[in-house]
Amino acid sequence: MPQLxxxxxPRYHDPMHFTLQDGTQVLLRPIIPEDRERIEIGMAALSPQxxxxxxxxxxxxxxxxxxxxxxxxxxxxxxxxxxxxxADPKNPGLGIARFVRNxxxxxxxxxxxxxxxxxQHNGLGTILLAVLYVIAEARGVQVLxxxxxxxxxxxxxxxxxxxxxxxxxxxxxRLDLTVHHDPAHLxxxxxxxxxxxxxxxxxxxxxxxxxxxx
Numbered sequence: 735m736p737q738l739x740x741x742x743x744p745r746y747h748d749p750m751h752f753t754l755q756d757g758t759q760v761l762l763r764p765i766i767p768e769d770r771e772r773i774e775i776g777m778a779a780l781s782p783q784x785x786x787x788x789x790x791x792x793x794x795x796x797x798x799x800x801x802x803x804x805x806x807x808x809x810x811x812x813x814x815x816x817x818x819x820x821a822d823p824k825n826p827g828l829g830i831a832r833f834v835r836n837x838x839x840x841x842x843x844x845x846x847x848x849x850x851x852x853x854q855h856n857g858l859g860t861i862l863l864a865v866l867y868v869i870a871e872a873r874g875v876q877v878l879x880x881x882x883x884x885x886x887x888x889x890x891x892x893x894x895x896x897x898x899x900x901x902x903x904x905x906x907x908r909l910d911l912t913v914h915h916d917p918a919h920l921x922x923x924x925x926x927x928x929x930x931x932x933x934x935x936x937x938x939x940x941x942x943x944x945x946x947x948x
Contacts, residue, residue, distance in 0.1 A: 750865070750939050751820055755857040759820035760828060762865060769816055770805040775826040779850040787886045788848050790906075804830075810873065811835040815865050817849075817858055828853045831862035833870060833878060843870060845878040845911075857928075859892075864932035868940065870913045878911045895925035 749763035777796055785793055807814045814832035819825045831847035845866055849858050870878055882890045890907050898909040917933040920926040
């Protein structure tokens with residue numbers, strides 16, 4: 735389980751295991767440089783619409799520079815986790831979530847997450863965001879900020895239901911999700927409570943790690 739420390743050194747931790755709504759077992763762990771090819775393969779598993787929603791343009795693949803950026807992270811200012819099939823973690827990834835701390839305001843971090851089309855609407859996005867949320871709180875990040883295209887109503891409506899505040903400019907929503915120390919402060923919407931349970935599950939795994947030291 736993750737040891738959430740405040741230093742800048744890269745740290746790689748034991749995975750977390752979760753069960754999706756359809757019973758699929760998934761393994762979540764920090765991204766490592768060796769995930770470069772897995773990220774490239776995962777890109778190919780996205781529909782054109784999913785790629786457009788993630789990158790705000792029609793894109794067929796990732797450049798070498800992008801692949802380096804996405805796979806070589808310090809896990810402090812740039813935190814990134816990947817979801818894999820627990821039954822065979824050598825398989826391509828199912829989803830990725832990351833946040834990058836704002837240089838001018840380190841208490842704010844821009845968050846992004848992607849789930850391959852075959853795994854969407856199954857609870858994986860909630861779990862990925864919950865991991866980011868817990869790590870953000872441990873890192874002193876107070877706001878997770880998502881930039882979402884106006885057409886991407888599923889994600890924008892979801893983040894609003896979690897309590898995110900919004901502003902709109904040039905066809906994009908800026909949605910700011912406050913990171914609370916206590917997830918009980920999340921809205922008492924169905925999505926908010928589902929998100930709260932996911933956060934509490936991540937926190938429980940962290941506490942278990944702290945207690946066992948493994």
